[in-house]
Structures are given as structure tokens and as C-alpha cells.
Amino acid sequence: MLVSFLENGVEKAGYLSNTGVTALTAINEGLPITMLELVNSGRLDEAARMAKAYEGPAAPVDSVRLLPPLPRPGKIVCFGLNYVDHATESGFEKPDYPSLFLRSSTSLTAPGGTLTRPRASDKLDYEGELVAVIGRRGRHISMEEAADFVCAYSCFNDGSVRDFQLRTTQWTVGKNFDGTGGFGPGLVPASELPRLARGLKLQTRVNGALMQSANTDDMIFPVAEAVAIVSQAMTLEPGDILVLGTPSGVGQSRNPPVFLEHGDVVEVEIEQVGLLRNTVVDEEVQDSLREVA
Structure with missing residues (x-):
């Protein structure tokens, strides 16, 4: 890759x-x-x-x-509640229109690198997701044309600081803590995968335990519709990425909740796309290591 x-x-x-x-x-x-x-x-x-x-x-x-495969994407457009079972476990009805939010490039972390558990919270959660990479500039793209605008796919861990995410109706702050968005390990050309990445198995594991298991066919707004919806509002450009939502099994919806701890290893694996692995490290530990260096 x-x-x-x-x-x-x-x-x-x-x-x-x-x-x-x-x-x-x-x-x-x-x-x-x-x-x-x-x-x-x-x-x-x-x-x-x-x-x-x-x-x-x-x-x-x-x-x-x-x-990260694209260390500084132009736009990072994320889809929330894009699987029916995840919407249900989060207490929402199946949406008629996606919940969209943006991430910043400083929230990204590299494959094999660390997911930062911030000093401000102990409620860091995992979300395994598919990424579609835009390869052509376009606006008002139809679903029929969408495949021509996606050049590659990758894996993403949309690490979410839940207590901050849920403080307001806007999710931005909880989705943008530095070093919480695992991205990688690389890009797989769209030509090497089923059209529009249909029918691919997606799994998330924490310390080897299976936490999420779904298929990209389960998305409410699959790749073609996602491209069409976002391009109604904004021009998509080469190097933009669409992060396409997570299935059920996130930590906050478990009984009892399961949040990530220092030393945990999180793996997001998507069939034919790759395996993204990151280790959770407390922010204080990262700071102390930087001071030593």
C-alpha cells in the first residue's frame, strides 16, 4: 500500500x-x-x-x-451516526440526513503511533471507520458520478473524548483533541477494491478483544451518497477525506462503559484496506517523554 x-x-x-x-x-x-x-x-x-x-x-x-497517509488533509469531513445500530445504541433514530462535523489535522495520529488520552478527561473512546480520499475537484457531484471522485481508501479511529463531545449539541471539541484520530496505515487505490468499497468487513479490537464488527454495506449513507451530500455544500478537492462513521459497539454504549486506558492497543481492520494499530498513551506520559528528549 x-x-x-x-x-x-x-x-x-x-x-x-x-x-x-x-x-x-x-x-x-x-x-x-x-x-x-x-x-x-x-x-x-x-x-x-x-x-x-x-x-x-x-x-x-x-x-x-x-x-498519517495524508498528514495535512485539506478537509476532514466526518459522518456521525452512519450505521443504524450505532444510532440506536446512542439513543437516536435513523437519521434522514447525516450528522456532519470537521476534524483538524492536529487531531490526527500516525499508524503505529500513540492515541493521546488527554489530561482533561478519562473518557477516550474508539470508533473504527472507513476513509474515502477525494482525488478530483468537484461540486454538486451526483451519486452516479461519485466513484470517479474517490481515488483511495484507508482506515480511521475516530477517537472521541465523550464527556467533552456531549457537553453541547456540537461535537467539535470532543472530536478534535490532539492525537486522538488514528489514520492509516496507508492508502489503497479505489481501483483495487470493490466499487465504492462495498461489502467490506470492518472490525475494531481493543487488546485483542473484538469490540465492533460490521460491513460497509451497513452504512446509512454509503460512499456515493456521502460524496453527493457533502458536495452539495462545499467544493471537494484532491486530498480531502471523508470519514464515514462507525458501527455499534463503542465503549460509551456498553454496560458498564469501556473507555480506553493508558497502554491499551486499539486495532481497526477493514477487509482489503488494511490494519491500523495504535497504543493509548496518557498525555502526561507523552509530555514527560518530550521533556527527557
């Missing part, structure tokens, strides 16, 4: 294989340097084909620092 990583302090797009990570410019010097440049160029499929045929050296995964 295609990933973003740091090499000697420089952000680069690369290819993650069984042998390691290789910068796309090492595979073909004519390819764009960063993932955003690659998406903007419209050459994502071409780059993936070149990378799969590449037989040269690769850096071991543990020798590089992976980044």
Missing part, C-alpha cells in the same frame, strides 16, 4: 511491502515526492502499479517513521 513517512526529516510518499518501505521517487524519479502531490497529480494508480513491480531495496519498517 501507499504510505507517507519521514526520511531524514523529509516527508515522502512511499510503498509499504513485506520487505519494508521505499520512497516512490526511488522507484521512479518522475513520481511526486509527497502523498498530497501524488493525489493532486492523478497518478495514484500509476504509482501503485510501479511500486508493485519494483524489486529494489527497501528500508525496514522499524527504521522509518510512518505518518
Whole structure:
């Protein structure tokens, strides 16, 4: 899959294989340097084909620092209550129109990195989700045209600080604590998946225990409709991402509630897309480690 990583302090797009990570410019010097440049160029499929045929050296995964696939997406548009069972467990009726909110890039965290449990709350929750990456600029996109505007897919953990989320009717603050949104491990071209990512199994595990299990066919507003709805209001541009909601099984809806604790390992796995793994770390611990460094 295609990933973003740091090499000697420089952000680069690369290819993650069984042998390691290789910068796309090492595979073909004519390819764009960063993932955003690659998406903007419209050459994502071409780059993936070149990378799969590449037989040269690769850096071991543990020798590089992976980044979110798009470290600074243009827009991060998130869908709430996009599975009927999750709406029900949250005390809502099936919506006629999606609950939309935005995330900031500072809320993102890299694959294999840490999910930050903030000092302000002990109610950090997990939400496994599918990401659709926009590859073309468009407005007023029809559902029939939507597939032409999505270039890739990825996994997301929409880490939610529940007590802050529920303080008001607007969810923004609870969804935007720094380092709470796991994104990755990479981008899988849309051409390599079923059309509009239909029929893919989605699971979330905490410390190996299965917490969420669903299928992308269970979405109330699937990919095509999501693209159409968002583009009614705003211009979608290459590098924007749509985070498409979570199924039932979130921690706050369990009896008793299950919130994430320091040291927990959260995995979001989507069939044919990948496995996103993050470890929960208390903000105070992260701060102390930075001071030592």
C-alpha cells in the first residue's frame, strides 16, 4: 500500500511491502515526492502499479517513521451516526440526513503511533471507520458520478473524548483533541477494491478483544451518497477525506462503559484496506517523554 513517512526529516510518499518501505521517487524519479502531490497529480494508480513491480531495496519498517497517509488533509469531513445500530445504541433514530462535523489535522495520529488520552478527561473512546480520499475537484457531484471522485481508501479511529463531545449539541471539541484520530496505515487505490468499497468487513479490537464488527454495506449513507451530500455544500478537492462513521459497539454504549486506558492497543481492520494499530498513551506520559528528549 501507499504510505507517507519521514526520511531524514523529509516527508515522502512511499510503498509499504513485506520487505519494508521505499520512497516512490526511488522507484521512479518522475513520481511526486509527497502523498498530497501524488493525489493532486492523478497518478495514484500509476504509482501503485510501479511500486508493485519494483524489486529494489527497501528500508525496514522499524527504521522509518510512518505518518498519517495524508498528514495535512485539506478537509476532514466526518459522518456521525452512519450505521443504524450505532444510532440506536446512542439513543437516536435513523437519521434522514447525516450528522456532519470537521476534524483538524492536529487531531490526527500516525499508524503505529500513540492515541493521546488527554489530561482533561478519562473518557477516550474508539470508533473504527472507513476513509474515502477525494482525488478530483468537484461540486454538486451526483451519486452516479461519485466513484470517479474517490481515488483511495484507508482506515480511521475516530477517537472521541465523550464527556467533552456531549457537553453541547456540537461535537467539535470532543472530536478534535490532539492525537486522538488514528489514520492509516496507508492508502489503497479505489481501483483495487470493490466499487465504492462495498461489502467490506470492518472490525475494531481493543487488546485483542473484538469490540465492533460490521460491513460497509451497513452504512446509512454509503460512499456515493456521502460524496453527493457533502458536495452539495462545499467544493471537494484532491486530498480531502471523508470519514464515514462507525458501527455499534463503542465503549460509551456498553454496560458498564469501556473507555480506553493508558497502554491499551486499539486495532481497526477493514477487509482489503488494511490494519491500523495504535497504543493509548496518557498525555502526561507523552509530555514527560518530550521533556527527557
